[in-house]
Amino acid sequence: MNRLKAKKPIQVALVEDDPLLRANLAAMLNSSDGFHCQAAYADGPAALRGIRASRPDVVLMDINLPGMPGTDCVRQLKELAPQLPVLMLTVYDDSKQIFKSLMSGATGYLLKRTSRDKLLEAILEVHAGGAPMSRQVARQVVQFFQKADEMPVTTRNASVVVNLTEREKEVLAVLAKGYAYKEIADQLKISFETVRTHLRTIYEKLHVHSRTEAVLKYHGHEGGR
Amino acid sequence: MNRLKAKKPIQVALVEDDPLLRANLAAMLNSSDGFHCQAAYADGPAALRGIRASRPDVVLMDINLPGMPGTDCVRQLKELAPQLPVLMLTVYDDSKQIFKSLMSGATGYLLKRTSRDKLLEAILEVHAGGAPMSRQVARQVVQFFQKADEMPVTTRNASVVVNLTEREKEVLAVLAKGYAYKEIADQLKISFETVRTHLRTIYEKLHVHSRTEAVLKYHGHEGGR
DNA sequence: GACACCATACCACATTCAGGGGAGTCCGCC
DNA sequence: GGCGGACTCCCCTGAATGTGGTATGGTGTC
Numbered sequence: 001m002n003r004l005k006a007k008k009p010i011q012v013a014l015v016e017d018d019p020l021l022r023a024n025l026a027a028m029l030n031s032s033d034g035f036h037c038q039a040a041y042a043d044g045p046a047a048l049r050g051i052r053a054s055r056p057d058v059v060l061m062d063i064n065l066p067g068m069p070g071t072d073c074v075r076q077l078k079e080l081a082p083q084l085p086v087l088m089l090t091v092y093d094d095s096k097q098i099f100k101s102l103m104s105g106a107t108g109y110l111l112k113r114t115s116r117d118k119l120l121e122a123i124l125e126v127h128a129g130g131a132p133m134s135r136q137v138a139r140q141v142v143q144f145f146q147k148a149d150e151m152p153v154t155t156r157n158a159s160v161v162v163n164l165t166e167r168e169k170e171v172l173a174v175l176a177k178g179y180a181y182k183e184i185a186d187q188l189k190i191s192f193e194t195v196r197t198h199l200r201t202i203y204e205k206l207h208v209h210s211r212t213e214a215v216l217k218y219h220g221h222e223g224g225r
Numbered sequence: 226m227n228r229l230k231a232k233k234p235i236q237v238a239l240v241e242d243d244p245l246l247r248a249n250l251a252a253m254l255n256s257s258d259g260f261h262c263q264a265a266y267a268d269g270p271a272a273l274r275g276i277r278a279s280r281p282d283v284v285l286m287d288i289n290l291p292g293m294p295g296t297d298c299v300r301q302l303k304e305l306a307p308q309l310p311v312l313m314l315t316v317y318d319d320s321k322q323i324f325k326s327l328m329s330g331a332t333g334y335l336l337k338r339t340s341r342d343k344l345l346e347a348i349l350e351v352h353a354g355g356a357p358m359s360r361q362v363a364r365q366v367v368q369f370f371q372k373a374d375e376m377p378v379t380t381r382n383a384s385v386v387v388n389l390t391e392r393e394k395e396v397l398a399v400l401a402k403g404y405a406y407k408e409i410a411d412q413l414k415i416s417f418e419t420v421r422t423h424l425r426t427i428y429e430k431l432h433v434h435s436r437t438e439a440v441l442k443y444h445g446h447e448g449g450r
Numbered sequence: 451g452a453c454a455c456c457a458t459a460c461c462a463c464a465t466t467c468a469g470g471g472g473a474g475t476c477c478g479c480c
Numbered sequence: 481g482g483c484g485g486a487c488t489c490c491c492c493t494g495a496a497t498g499t500g501g502t503a504t505g506g507t508g509t510c
Binding site: 454456462468470471476477 | 481482483484485486487488489490491492494496497500501502503504505506507508509510
Binding site: 168 | 486488491
């Protein structure tokens with residue numbers, strides 16, 4: 001954050017629909033040595049038009065844009081400037097969003113709660129040829145590969161479910177038939193709360209965040225990312 | 226690198242066949258606040274035996290081990306301690322090696338020319354739940370996703386879904402991938418409320434009362450109830 | 451034109467789910 | 481004989497879901 005003193009600043013373009021956040025980010029960039037907010041756009045189409053002409057060094061893009069999703073915007077941006085690094089900003093560390101962004105061409109992926117310093121560091125990093133990711137994001141990406149490794153063998157519900165204990169498998173099996181928590185509790189003769197405790201650890205082990213995702217994994221569907 | 230002052234140091238286990246490098250790394254760790262080199266192994270089998278008993282917080286592993294490749298070692302390590310984070314060290318930023326490591330279960334991937342500070346930072350990072358990667362590695366990982374921009378679409382849906390209108394089928398298809406209502410709304414470019422309206426009529430037509438039941442019908446599982 | 455049907459959208463209320471704690475028993479293993 | 485893992489149970493909070501009603505514009509049909 002302290003080198004680049006006399007060098008020309010990194011030209012950053014912003015794409016963010018929230019006016020307040022947009023202004024804050026721009027101000028933050030312009031008050032930081034080595035950075036310059038070249039332009040700020042409120043939506044995808046405007047960004048595409050502007051960036052085509054102005055050629056920034058780095059783009060900071062909100063993933064939730066009105067009208068055109070950030071991921072679509074990245075994809076089109078990458079078509080007209082393949083080398084241009086794009087940093088996605090999001091409030092969610094949801095794996096579906098992450099992979100969608102990365103597949104669309106995003107170069108890095110940061111959570112919005114990233115601190116100012118980390119954000120500036122990430123801009124430098126991406127400009128230097130890296131691929132900065134927030135901690136949670138990086139871990140998800142890495143886990144993707146570990147899951148992908150189990151995939152080809154797809155012994156249906158055998159491979160994904162292996163880490164689960166016997167009881168957890170029972171709970172998941174009932175869950176996967178569509179029963180509500182209290183019904184699962186009745187069937188297994190345990191309390192509602194115990195069902196929830198099991199489900200929590202099951203979700204953790206399967207890397208999912210909703211019963212639907214868990215059911216999809218159980219049935220080997222491996223739901224969309 | 227300066228927090229964790231009075232806290233218990235992170236217990237690190239080393240796996241590195243080069244005696245000199247091994248000693249250097251151990252010394253470096255032990256001379257750094259907040260870190261402790263708990264053990265250092267020269268090969269995979271020794272590491273597996275030792276780590277099973279000693280339960281370190283983090284493992285630093287050379288990818289080029291004599292006898293057993295580092296990737297195999299990681300795989301076995303992950304079987305006996307799935308939560309244990311493993312940082313791979315390598316001189317190559319070869320993409321095949323990187324992906325093999327990640328698929329084997331490595332949590333982070335650093336080039337050996339990484340500086341002392343960056344290395345310590347990476348250990349903290351991985352211990353805090355992240356997935357530190359050297360710049361070159363991160364970029365390769367991201368590029369992987371951009372090349373793999375396809376998806377296995379297995380949606381054979383004809384059975385129960387016939388009574389539904391076109392739009393309803395679209396909604397159900399996205400629902401069945403595990404997306405939340407608001408995500409469905411984003412994808413179909415309609416409002417959250419409209420998604421809910423569609424879902425209501427879908428549930429009615431399918432005679433179900435929860436998304437899990439709907440998903441099961443959609444995938445032809447019929448669920449026992 | 452009246453009518454049915456579809457897609458869109460909003461409000462309100464109750465229930466369910468998801469994630470964060472903590473905590474006690476039992477059992478096996480070093 | 482302590483320690484960890486599995487299983488059990490409870491509390492709290494906030495988000496997501498399920499169900500009821502209502503409404504507008506478009507489209508096609510009789």
